[in-house]
Amino acid sequence: MTLLEPAPGAIGVQPASDETVRPGLVARLSAEAFGTLIVVVAGLGVPLFTIPQSNPLPxxxxxxxxxxxxxxxxxYISGGHFNPAVTLGNVIAGRIRLADAAAYLGAQLVGAVLGAVALFGVLRxxxxxxxxxxxxxxxxxxxxxxSIIQVPMAGVLLVEVLGTALLVAVFLATTAARNPARAAAPFAVGLTTAMLLQLGQAIGNVPFNPARATASAIFSGPDALGQLWxxxxxxxxxxxxxxxxFRGFAQSTGRTAPASEARSDARSGDRRAGDTAAVADQDDSGLDDAELAAEGLDDAVLDDAELAAVTTNTDTYLGAATRRSDVKAPAEDEARSFFDRKGGQ
Incomplete structure (x- = not known):
């Protein structure tokens, strides 16, 4: 994690190195509160003070x-959730811890309420x-x-579920680390939100954001609070x-490690077992198990110094064989000559 790469799901930033520091929880919560405040002030303030003849922006x-x-x-600090539903989607997708998510939710509610307080003060x-x-x-x-057009509970419920699922899906997909268009995530999420809100406002001011819904209900009387659930x-x-x-999709597209990584991982374990297996698995070497045993590659026979020599020679041979196929024969002759000397001792 870097200072520019916060909690899982951060947008538009790639990690610079393993040593850089992740923003602290206080910084991330402050960013969530501030971002949610912006969303609420614009999302509620523009329609609240809109005069159709002089306000062309929907x-x-x-x-x-x-x-x-x-x-x-x-x-880049918090991941840019600004919505409890988005935070929940990140939890289920495995991008953020549950404890951090609970703190995010609190910060989002604080930011939303502060934005509503400011708008209510202007109204007064x-x-x-x-x-x-x-x-x-x-x-x-x-x-x-x-509801503006008297849509029943079932209709509003269906729209809210569908719209939130689409919004969260777009957020998770566009902020995925493997997405080459990750830097464009804010624009994709913003446009998706605008499209969904156009539908939601026509039905019943459906916000697809529980924090925004809570902030507006607090200042709208008991009827709104009764439907907030x-x-x-x-x-x-x-x-x-x-x-x-998204979690199931991400798991189904897991990658297979390249052969070079597999060889590196095998060598980083037990050196003796790894070196023996590497020689035995190379078809080009021409050595089967019986020949390896005959050449003296037994831990009981070779001491540590001899094993180190075998490791060095084998790694050199395998590296040369991988880089250039036309030098296989000299490398093989050298390896056999070395093993022959060992067997004769």
Whole structure:
């Protein structure tokens, strides 16, 4: 991990070396709180104060752009979650520890509430808005009679689950370490968020973000708080689905170590057993088990100094045989000559 590569799932940054330091938990939590505050201020503030004739930027696009900006600004510190559902998806995908995830969730709620407090304070200063709570309710998630087009609970639940699963899946896929387009993750996640919010706002201000839903419900009265449970349960289900699918997909695409790495790993273990196996496994060497035994490659016969000599000669031979096939015969003759001398002693 590097100072520019935080918790698993960090975006757009590649580790520089093994010695660099991962940001501390306090720094990561501060980044999560700050990023979530940006997301809430834009996601709730733009539609809250929008006048269609003078505000050409849709609220959904504003929220998506704000998320992109937040991920670019502080995503390299914390991973750029800014959403409890995204954090849960990272937990299930095995990218972040459960204890850290719980701390992330707390930081996200703090940032979201602070953003809502700021917006509510602005509302109180507007002379033409007599009921700040009712104004906040216009941008708060709801279903049934609290939905813009009266969508029932089942419909809103389905949209929230599906949308959250898609959002978390895009986040996990674009921030994967093996993704060559990892640096573009903030833009992919931001655009996905904007698209989903355009759908969610038409149905019932569905945010696909439990922290944002909580922040707006707090300042919208008891009715919104009574329906808040759905905007926690549905994102959790959607995030769990995406996390499990991504984890299974990642495990099914595991790579096989190259032959050079396999040889290196074999040699790093027991030198005596590794060297004997390396010679025995080389078809080009022409030595079978009986010949090896006859040439004296038994630990009971060779002492440590002789084993070291055998190791050096064998590694030299194998390296030469791997690099150039046209020198196999000289290398083989040299190895046989050495073993013949050992056998004659």
């Amino acid at each position: 609220g959904a696009l504003a929220a998506g752009l704000a998320l992109t900006a937040a991920m670019l600004a502080v995503g 200063t507007v002379p033409k808005i007599d009921d700040s709570q009712a104004a906040f309710a216009t941008v708060t998630a709801g279903f049934g009679e609290h 759905l905007f926690w349960v549905a994102p959790v289900v959607g995030a769990a689905i995406a996390g499990l699918v």
